[in-house]
Amino acid sequence: MSTTLLAVQILNGLQLGVLLFLVAAGLTLVFGVMDFINLAHGVQYMLGAYLAVAFYALTGSFLSALVLALAAALAFGLVLEFAVFRHLYDRDHLDHVIATFGIILFLNHGVKLVWGAAPLSLPMPELFSGSVRLAEGLVYPVWRLVIIAAGLAVAALLYLLVAHTRIGMLVRAGATNAAMVSALGVNIRRLFMIVFGFGAMLAGFAGIMIAPILSVEPGMGDTILILAFVVIVIGGIGSIRGAFLAALLIGLVDTLGRSFSVDILRFVMGPSPARTVGPAIASMLIYLLMAVVLYVRPTGLFPAKGR
């Protein structure tokens, strides 16, 4: 394995990591503050991508498609919260799972009805469509770098928002003890709604950003949802910092595992069994990692305080 290939795969891993962070951040906040399991978070990611495609077809400009799709994703998140989720906050987790599962079924097949089952694609913005030479022999697509930069920027913004603003303080307080925050006169329902809408928008943002390099298709949110679950379980549910570090970790482990497992296994077995076993091990790697983490630390690496 050459250093160039390693560098490219590390960048790919980072890109997957920040993408996972965008999805996991909303998931972990919603769970941390409202104790609500939102399986439908993945379809919000999918919907972001579909909305971007639809608005691009209308406006012909990526930037306006991005802005409109973000607004629509936010609006849709708020509608879902208003229509369904707010009636479920004081139910048990099983009810959350079933209701949000129902929403997944509805939306996964709903987009098929509206946009058809065939994969769609979103053209990349002209400005970022090329590749850039980062070092001798290391050429990397600009758009992936844009995704990494955007993800890191959102992470920084979230950090500022959560650690240094009044609303962030309320969110942290809500994650620790929602009843107490409510007793102190904060409109907790409105806080929930803001957090929920924001989380839905972040997931939608992830979907929009990835749409130019992945095909936009029904069910695309399901894979990322489960990876995001692994991320927030490893990071500690309710912790943004944990979600960030775990997302990068999972992104790197998964990407590097898939690229190099066969090569590494060749050291211990023949090339033919390595080619068979390698992919199987690579796809299990992150789940094994999660199992080890949970075995050692049942509440994740960075559990939010007070939980």
Next chain:
Amino acid sequence: MAVLLAASPARPRGRLQALPACIFLAFALIPIVALFAGGTYLVSLGSRVMIFAIAAVALDLLVGYGALISFGHAAFIGIGAYAVGILSVYGITDALVSLPVALAVSAAYAFLTGVVCLRTSGVYFIMITLAFGQMAFFTASSLAPFGGDDGLTIAARNTLAGLPLLRNERAFYYFVFVCLLGTYLFCRALVRSRFGRVVRGAKENPVRMATIGFDVYRFQLATYVIAGALAGLSGFLLANATEFVSPAYMSWQRSGELIVMVLLGGLGSLDGAIIGAAAYLLTEEWLSGVTEHWKVIFGPVLVLVVLFARGGLIGLARDLARRFARA
């Protein structure tokens, strides 16, 4: 939930026995009805319902009685099915071998993952079982020698002690029927035993059970392994019914559907799990005949069930019966 449990001993014994008797009588009569209408279609639909009912009853042990919401239950079905498929690739096609192997492998997977999963609780448990389910799914998808993504076609159904008994649709039906009956009676005995009372106690208050001196973890692990093995049985039957195994058997949507079946029927009543499985699969059969996009209808129905019909179909029936009795 507490109300449901507290109410169960007070229910009149006669009615309590009537429901399962009706269910099993109906299942027993389906092949006879099929002689006059429906034919093999009805028989194989009935087998399918009973196969999933076995897995749903097993899942109800975890979700309904143990408050262990396993979101990876389909993995065990898949493992049981793959045991049949992989053995048949190597020419072993007798149920006397493949059934014990299917049970043992799914029980072993349940044990290995249960050791880790049960260290966690609540939402962590949901997510980690989901992740282990996905792990099994991706492993099966990458098993290139056994079909990978495309799945594996099984040449013929298993023989039973050398006899091609299961290849007859009706005989297979009654074989599944016996399996479901056995599963149901076993689980019913289990939840009423001392073992079952410990598990139910741990659902209500694990700390208190631990304080009285029970090692809750062990009891839950044993339940998890039993539920896994029973799902493996359902997988064994499913592979034989369809003569095909595929990673799709273990997809997380399938695990979700199993939870839906249990919840639809009513949690913590094994009859409910069977009714729920039947209700789900028949609705699927009916709606998918109406429109290809039947899940667009079914999704919102689920949301409505959660919002308005707590206690599932059994709870709903009981409410109606109570209102009727009062009027």
